Amino acid sequence: MYRPELKVVDCTIRDGGLMNDSHFPLEMVQNVFRLLAQSGVDMVELGYRNSKKMFDPAKYGPWRFTSDDDIKRVIEGVDYECEIAVMQDAHKAFADDLGPKENSPIDIVRVATYVKDVDKAIHLANNATDKGYKAAINIMAISHVIERELEEALQQIEEESNIVACYIVDSFGALYSEDIDYYIQKFKKYIKRAEIGVHCHNQQQLAFANTIEAIIKNANYVDGTLYGLGRGAGNCPLELLMGFLKNPKFNLAPVLDAIAKDIMPLEKEIFWGYSVPYMLSGILNVHPKEALKIHAMSDDDPKKFDYVGLYERLGEV
């Protein structure tokens, strides 16, 4: 499906950073960016621009705070046409964390928010657009939102911000494709001046299928990551998305190269992807934090494989 207005966003360094406290070596980020630039992806998100008051820089790596200088080191010498994004968490970043657009390599600030923090999100999005950047608002944990509150938030976003996209974020990987339909229709009812985006998680192996469904239903911002690298079960794999899309500007080979050289070695250090604990979080529509704890256990710990016990515990929430 080739639709010129469709924007494919890679957020490997940003969402993947949730699995290693954003500690990617600079050379790895440079290589990933260089190859993504060759792949024709429309936007590359190079981490969070969150506050050092909210995250301890002694614990978290540079891509939790991604500075303009960090980005300049990444893009130096690379011929690129993609947009460059950073993410701010509505409740973990402040307006002052973002400087003026002059001389900044950032094109767009994506603000991730829970519905309850929508005022903070609009404040940060307006801070970005006032300073000359584009902005998007990504509504997280959509499957836990009371619909009346969602509708109010969407109305408020439409009236009070000037974003380019408003995202449905299936943080818990709980949505089926008919739910994606449902939320896109709901978003489109309120959001008239911005595109709709989707960011899917793979707890139920539906991230790619749900992203396709969203594309069919005219969502025009879609997120993927290299080999699905991302929190817990991970994200929609960018390589699958590019295989599906027929836009001739895309080139899969550099994506494969980046996976081989920069992503596969991470499998020795961190685990992401489908598993029974993540699957149970998805079908029960709960935060993956319990599943993340289980994955941190040693393989020798029999509790790691007490799936029946986990199913009972998660179902009691």
Added chain:
Amino acid sequence: MYRPELKVVDCTIRDGGLMNDSHFPLEMVQNVFRLLAQSGVDMVELGYRNSKKMFDPAKYGPWRFTSDDDIKRVIEGVDYECEIAVMQDAHKAFADDLGPKENSPIDIVRVATYVKDVDKAIHLANNATDKGYKAAINIMAISHVIERELEEALQQIEEESNIVACYIVDSFGALYSEDIDYYIQKFKKYIKRAEIGVHCHNQQQLAFANTIEAIIKNANYVDGTLYGLGRGAGNCPLELLMGFLKNPKFNLAPVLDAIAKDIMPLEKEIFWGYSVPYMLSGILNVHPKEALKIHAMSDDDPKKFDYVGLYERLGEV
């Protein structure tokens, strides 16, 4: 989605046997069967009933030839309501491989076939029904079939056999959900006296999504395996299917138990599931044999991670 006529089929031992030459220990198969019987799954396929003239019994384990006595040892002492199936490959089994129904614990013989072997498949299916069993015909490698030949084969199956189900088998994991729609409509145009089934592979992480799509489009036989165990990228995970279906007779806990005790330990010996080599086979619609070879390489072999080279080679077919 609760539809009483929907039959959920577990084929862990059969399709999983493609990854270990059908060498499962008897106690493992007993345990899996006992737990699947508790889960409420409608049918359990306990291997192939292929010919010892076509597979060397010195190389292949018992579940490539699953005898009535093998099955009796598996089900002994288990209180079960599910049907018991075996599969015959149209080109790897003979009518004499199947004895009379009297005293056989087998309920249904599923015949897997390429379109070119449809005459053999009908012969084996009729052999089964003549002997008192139910039969199904599973058309493999559907994404490589010339449509005119498929239509002829479906017409012939409808006219010349008495099966309970005719399956769409996406052996190469190449179908998107709109393709599933398309094939179901085509099958329904010809197959009037039997249900439509789907058996999906996970090269593009679409096995579960495509199975849901098939259920929505009224396919009434759907296949899954424990944790997706199956050839290459594997199958639709049974645990996801059960999480999606709302039939109150299903019980997920024994499925989780079987995965924890009997399937996870296999991960130390064999690899199945999503990977870049399988993904490339899927998007290029080719047999996973090249990808299987790559997975058999040592991790130290740099060719194992030459994804760009593989992409070029597979694309030249």
